[in-house]
Amino acid sequence: MTGTLRPLPTTGSVTGILEAVGFFRDPDFASRRFHEFGDVFETTLIGQRLVFIRGEQAIRDLFDQSDAVQGWWPKSVQTLLGSRSLANRNGAAHKARRRVVGQLFATAALRRYSPSIVAMVDALADELMESDADIPLADRMRRFAFAVIATTVLGLDGDDRDALFTDFEIWTKALFSVPLAIPGSPFARALSARSRLLNRLQTVLQEANDGGRGGLDLLSGGLDEAGLPLTDEDLVEQLLLLLFAGYETTASSLSCLMRALLMHQDLMPWLQEELDQLTWPPQDDPTSAFDPSRAPRLQALSSEVMRMTPPVGGFFRQTVEPITLADVQIPAGRVIQVALAASNRHGTGDLETFRPQRHLDGSSQPMLLPFGGGERVCLGKALAELEIRLMTVGLLKRVSFSPVPGQNLDLQLIPSPSPKDGLLVSAEPL
Numbered sequence: 001m002t003g004t005l006r007p008l009p010t011t012g013s014v015t016g017i018l019e020a021v022g023f024f025r026d027p028d029f030a031s032r033r034f035h036e037f038g039d040v041f042e043t044t045l046i047g048q049r050l051v052f053i054r055g056e057q058a059i060r061d062l063f064d065q066s067d068a069v070q071g072w073w074p075k076s077v078q079t080l081l082g083s084r085s086l087a088n089r090n091g092a093a094h095k096a097r098r099r100v101v102g103q104l105f106a107t108a109a110l111r112r113y114s115p116s117i118v119a120m121v122d123a124l125a126d127e128l129m130e131s132d133a134d135i136p137l138a139d140r141m142r143r144f145a146f147a148v149i150a151t152t153v154l155g156l157d158g159d160d161r162d163a164l165f166t167d168f169e170i171w172t173k174a175l176f177s178v179p180l181a182i183p184g185s186p187f188a189r190a191l192s193a194r195s196r197l198l199n200r201l202q203t204v205l206q207e208a209n210d211g212g213r214g215g216l217d218l219l220s221g222g223l224d225e226a227g228l229p230l231t232d233e234d235l236v237e238q239l240l241l242l243l244f245a246g247y248e249t250t251a252s253s254l255s256c257l258m259r260a261l262l263m264h265q266d267l268m269p270w271l272q273e274e275l276d277q278l279t280w281p282p283q284d285d286p287t288s289a290f291d292p293s294r295a296p297r298l299q300a301l302s303s304e305v306m307r308m309t310p311p312v313g314g315f316f317r318q319t320v321e322p323i324t325l326a327d328v329q330i331p332a333g334r335v336i337q338v339a340l341a342a343s344n345r346h347g348t349g350d351l352e353t354f355r356p357q358r359h360l361d362g363s364s365q366p367m368l369l370p371f372g373g374g375e376r377v378c379l380g381k382a383l384a385e386l387e388i389r390l391m392t393v394g395l396l397k398r399v400s401f402s403p404v405p406g407q408n409l410d411l412q413l414i415p416s417p418s419p420k421d422g423l424l425v426s427a428e429p430l
């Protein structure tokens with residue numbers, strides 16, 4: 001905080017109906033208002049006051065005042081995730097559960113998962129090359145990202161995984177819906193799917209305790225904030241959160257990365273020079289075989305995808321005390337949306353251009369936070385980054401892709417960016 005304190009600018013919207021229409025229809029909703037009101041402003045979306053923030057100073061100020069804010073989700077998400085979920089907890093209860101769940105993504109756990117991820121990439125490459133028809137690649141990326149969590153982390157096999165997937169898709173559809181359980185409504189169906197999902201996850205947990213596959217044995221002995229063992233009811237809500245947080249996001253980044261390579265033809269020769277130095281399948285530890293020190297161009301490409309098409313466009317906090325962000329005063333009880341997508345394109349230079357080289361030549365702006373930051377930084381970051389590295393190298397070392405002409409490569413942005421026509425490609429062996 002540097003200058004004179006200012007009151008919170010507001011759009012003046014009261015009901016927020018028109019603002020909500022703009023929010024869902026206009027990809028530049030936040031940017032337009034930032035341009036008019038500055039890096040911190042308040043508006044109302046269907047009766048919910050929201051403070052939007054962008055830019056390094058406001059976001060850093062927010063992380064620096066973590067004691068004055070808590071996690072927040074819309075009512076529909078809160079209910080569907082459940083009151084035990086760490087996403088809905090704060091303080092010591094949140095920290096204790098992060099410690100327990102974080103064990104699933106520690107280096108030793110990733111080493112355990114990586115052979116199975118390599119095998120899944122190879123199976124996908126085989127399937128793509130065998131197909132004579134045009135392939136919707138975004139759909140294959142979704143199935144891949146789901147399988148990594150369901151098979152590798154949770155240890156589910158074919159039938160169990162398919163049943164889980166069906167309920168999970170019903171559950172996801174209502175995440176950002178009106179949270180009224182009117183019979184037959186998406187929300188009511190999602191609540192029933194939620195109880196089936198929890199039952200299934202309960203069985204999975206039981207099997208893990210009896211020596212099943214996956215990583216769930218790593219959770220045994222997990223303690224809550226009072227040092228007492230976490231109950232199964234508590235643990236299954238954390239597993240449901242992992243499906244929610246880890247699937248759509250990772251699938252989006254994989255699809256957007258492949259889309260970028262297909263749209264910017266000059267990128268492939270540039271990346272190919274690096275791929276020629278790498279071996280598939282990885283000869284040594286797959287968790288580090290393609291890390292940023294060995295594959296800096298791949299890392300730059302991935303960063304640029306996260307900058308231009310962040311899988312999570314924004315996340316929320318609620319103030320429990322008054323705070324000041326970029327010299328703007330925010331009262332207690334306000335919901336803040338950290339607008340990552342708008343922040344990533346704000347600043348000087350060619351920020352509207354897709355140019356991965358900016359992350360290697362020092363011309364990149366310092367703040368890029370696709371995984372959030374502070375006490376709630378993404379728990380699955382290391383797994384997501386590993387999936388992106390293995391998938392990209394594995395597919396591109398074996399398969400040559402061509403985009404099917406005439407398709408719409410624009411993105412639908414909600415819940416996470418994904419090509420509207422599904423990213424249709426044909427695939428040939430290299």
Ligand code: HEM
Nearest residue numbers: 245246249250253311312315371372373376378379380384
């Ligand atoms: C490219 C993929 C991903 C992106 C861009 C991403 C991004 C994010 C972001 C922005 C947050 C919110 C941070 C905040 O509120 O400050 C978050 C939270 C979270 N993510 Fe991810 N995520 C990804 C993949 C995953 C995966 C694979 C998992 C696990 C399987 C995961 C698990 C979580 C969890 C559990 C939280 C909640 C943390 C908390 O509230 O303490 N994420 N993620």
